[in-house]
Amino acid sequence: MSDMLEMRQVVGGYGEADILQGVSLRAGQAEIVAIVGPNGAGKSTAMKAIFGLLNVRGGTIVVDGRDITGLEPNRIVEAGVCYVPQVDNVFREMTVHENLEMGAFLRSGDLSAAYERVYGLFPDLKERRRALAGNLSGGQRQMVAMGRALMLEPKLLLLDEPTAGLSPRYMEQIFQICRDVRDTDVTILLVEQHAKQALAFADRGYVLASGANRHEGTGAELLADREVAAMFLGG
Template identity: 55%
Template sequence: MSYLSATNMTGGYGKADILHDCTLTVDKGQIAVIVGPNGAGKSTAMKAVFGMLGLRAGQVTLDGTDISALSPQDRVKKGMGFVPQVNNVFPTMTVEENLEMGAFIRNDNYRVTMEQVFDLFPILKDKRRQNAGELSGGQRQQVAVGRALMTQPKLLMLDEPTAGVSPIVMDELFDRIIEVARTGISILMVEQNARQALEIADKGYVLVQGANKYTDTGQALLADPDVRRTFLGG
């Protein structure tokens, strides 16, 4: 059984369904990437998995446990970490304070985890006393990912982690995401930079109008002529 199994999700906002029988699964330590055109429901699917969107149909299980009825806060306690695309740091708090906020659900000594975050993102250690709002876009993304890692998640969900950053920073973030997955943490990621994201993906999902259009390994999707022509620019 997949570590995350979000099956047959149908739902949206109010009476308008955005997701239509959408299914996403991620195995332990896998990187799964959701790509597709604007308005395809990618971020909506992520929010549904995290419990921020009510579903009319479908089920979400984590490590074999049905969590469909749980709030986002309770899903964090079960092992989910979520990094939204925008407003994902506390700009008037220092880097270290942002990371401490990520440990709010923990009662143990979180300093070891903080050092692991600093090992993953060395620039954050150098800037630990600096307010997060003063950092570059790429550095703020590192803070946001680091704060999510402070909860010790088993599943890390990233909504457009490379939005607005340079290609060099994008490559660096993807390298760090690979490192996180190698520790056994499952990754579910929505990404506009589809070609680059599929290159690091164990599994890829192409969504169109809230439904699964293509599902395969990242490499298979990159090699699929229909996917390349329609979604990857040829």
């Protein structure tokens, strides 16, 4: 099976210091891959490296057969990758609908199918389409952020801690939406603080520590691994 994402031995960081010391990740077509690990392991940094927000000094990043290493973020968007940051991920002074419009900024032509799809995934947003995104609750804002990213119909969706600060009810809802999105043939790579829940829900997972790969496997394998369990569940 050809990989949607293949990240090989990536070294890099912000400024001069290297945070990533050789991280390798891969994600197949329509697969949910979770990156977990302790604080400071370089989880979010690995994701930002894919999106060109980092100085990558070594290794390659290939998306759907195309080398995107070192490209500008707007070129990477054109390659079919969308990124949802953890914080400040909506346009607060714009309406929900305008946020979705901005998501589709690079697209032209009829977008009604794209709106229908996003509003279908997030019925809550359809009701509040004229509300300013800054006035929504945290969970609804996360939906706007994901909806914005999905407007481009990406091949690969990068989610940075999509459930941070959300109630368990919203967390389950976001995970369910991720499954629905995956079933429309989108690959999802997500970074999660809630390691146990994320590994239980993802198809495969990676455990990073100190900017390098530590473990990888299916979610169930990782949850059963004693060393991984010790890392997250305190023994």
